[in-house]
Amino acid sequence: MESFLHLRVNKSYGDFSLDCEAEFDGGVTAVFGPSGSGKTTLLDCIAGMASPDSGEIRLQGSPLYSSGERVDLAPEKRRFGYVFQHGALFPHMTVLENVMYGYVLTPEGERRFEPDEVVNLLGISHLMDRGVKNLSGGERQRVALARALASSPRMLLLDEPLASLDAAHRASILTYLRHVSEQLETPMVYVSHSLSEVMALATNTLALSQGKRVAFGPTGEVMAHPDVAQIADYSTLENILEAEIVSTDASTGTSMLRLGETVLVGPPTSAVPGKQVTMSIRAGDIILSLGVPPKTSARNAAPSVIREIREVGGRVLIYLDIGEQFIAEVTPASAHELGLAVGSDVHVVIKSNSILVFGSEADPGAVG
């Protein structure tokens, strides 16, 4: 397989040094690591905002940077859309002017998306005449994404784009990012320190610690890598999934959510039936039961199959399939007691109020 992006980067400053090699494919690749691990430096090197001391960066074989060939393309020549944590919108321009900035600079032959298309995809068409100063955090990030996409980038580089957002906005932007990656076929490099975001979005993950590659490969494997356990905080791991509202019942204060082939009972929501929403369930809040569970206070008991079991950092991660993959976290003792094994049929037991539902802040009709 020819890699989409080939990386071999050496860069040191002070007593920090980044030394990393990897091949990214054309999907979503996460660069995961704690702060100070060098992930933003790596992203800056890819973007051309920083120059490595030595090494090579090739996009589909052609060099963006090569210490051997003395190549170091300027950022504007690389045509990568870069999205920062706070959006870094142009404060002296309207939303429309922000979105058009890169579009007009893109040679006509290289334009793959029209502004209308990305604006609609990201649900910001109603914001176009606004200034950017009083946008919400989530709106800012969507405008930043639209601005980057309107320049038809060969790749999107995202530096902690959700880090400053609250849970609801985070979930919604994640959904938008999924749509972007699926519908616009634009490869992404996604820098984050959040396990949940990486799990929700990335096919492959490069884990970095202190400038060194700790693990690289399919996200599920990397997340379960023993060395990654040293740098990952599994207690905050959430499953962030998309679901469809089946019905809502004001009298019982519940809603029905379809997740793949399973229908779950969730908390009340203002979203109307038929709407796509984003839901989040913490891995530690999921209870596993062998056989059909007896009556419990939990409202959900759905049959599922164990696809994978990984023990990392004193925790056991169970990869389950209920039409969509998600993860439950149990203690090693209970995993042993239950005799859980790959292929086992289990029931997942979830309290309805362990499920968080986020309606997309914009009209989801425009999204999909």
Added chain:
Amino acid sequence: MSVNPPATIDSRKLLRSVLLAAGALVLMFGSVSCGDGSDEPILIFAAASLTDPLTELAERFEDETGIKSDLNFAGSNALARQIVAGAPADLFLSAGASPVDLLVEEGLASESDIRELLGNELVVVTGPDAGSVNSLGSLLDDSVERVAIVDPGLGPAGRYAEQALRSDGAWDALLSKTVLASDVRAVLSYVEAGNADAGIVYRTDAATVPELHVAFAVPSELHAPIRYLGVVPVGADRSDAASRMLEFLTSEAASNEFGRFGFLVLPSNAR
């Protein structure tokens, strides 16, 4: 919704104003440009004390000859140093001989070109109510608490004052109540403000402050002659016109004009 590309108005506007500014600069520059035309004014460096008479005389000279003058007034020492450093003076009118001597030493003036223009006189000024001062010796009276003179190291007026006081024998006794000022103007303002009871200045300067009382003139035999000298520096761009101006300034008509301002008119104009 339709999205129209906004024109990059900002950058175009900016470019236009930059070009405008550059154009304006070029136009202004036009007025610097030299030209060797004979209507180019002669540049006269003159001692500050000559400001008023010279301004009038330069106008009269232009009326008679059509030659314009640019007048640059400052302290004579400073002017001489500027000429040495490369200032393009066509004519130098100095208070005192030492600034001119500096030019001679530097090869920028030749001894034979130097003309004596005028003389001046030292006077003692007091406030309106200091009646008892009538000689250098009387400055020692207890009624006179402070006497202001120019610092002899800073200006010729101070040197002349020191010479006069030494010749009179009053210098040492007077030293304890002497206030040194940076220039003649400062001496005048000390006396005017009452911070000094008496001051020694040129007569022409004393005339500019009518509130002050000229108590007496310092006898001229007590100090070296006070002279204004004129010279056309070597290599002056408009030396011919400048020489005509210098000649005009030593004419009888010009001397009368200087006299009107309190300067001493000299009998002959050779050094």
Added chain:
Amino acid sequence: MLDAILISVQVALVATIINLPVALLLSWLVVKKRVRGAFLLDILASLPLAVPPVVVGYMLLLMLGRNGPVGRILEAALGWELVFTWFAAALAAAIISFPLTARAIMVAMQGVDERIERSARSLGAGPLRVIVTITLPLAYRGILAGVLLGFVRAVSEFGATIVVAGNIPGKTQTLPLAIYQNVQLGQDGEAMTLVAISIALAIAALAVHNWLVARANR
């Protein structure tokens, strides 16, 4: 008297026009491009603050005078004699006021979030386009404030001006020089009038300056 005011304004305007592009370039090199030796450039830009203006004027006179290296070239090549012209006064005022303009512009440029400029680069804008469409529009209030501050300093310039441009009424005599001359001649009334005009000019420019700074900080 009107001459002195007009010459002052002309001299200060031209000084400002000379300074602005140089200060912009230097600030950009120091603050944004961070070229090697940026700290030296930074110090160099501020040097005129530390040197007495008279010394600056004297050095200019030695450089541009008829015996000076630059003066000789200009004379030979273009027939220009700059010293003791209003343009020499403008050059002197430019050098003396440069640190104020440059420092203010550096601060203004520092205030422009680098991530915003990097975003523009990633969207396809070259360095020059980023300066024109992002950095300058975002920093313009601070830049304007620096220009005004420099203008005020240029109007009040005395020490360097009198050495390199002299004190020629109607040609190089600016407001401060006219004030000086009036004081020398004991014409206190005229001096005070000119002082009042100077103060009025300064107050007006500084008021605009403070207003711009207040708005830039919002």
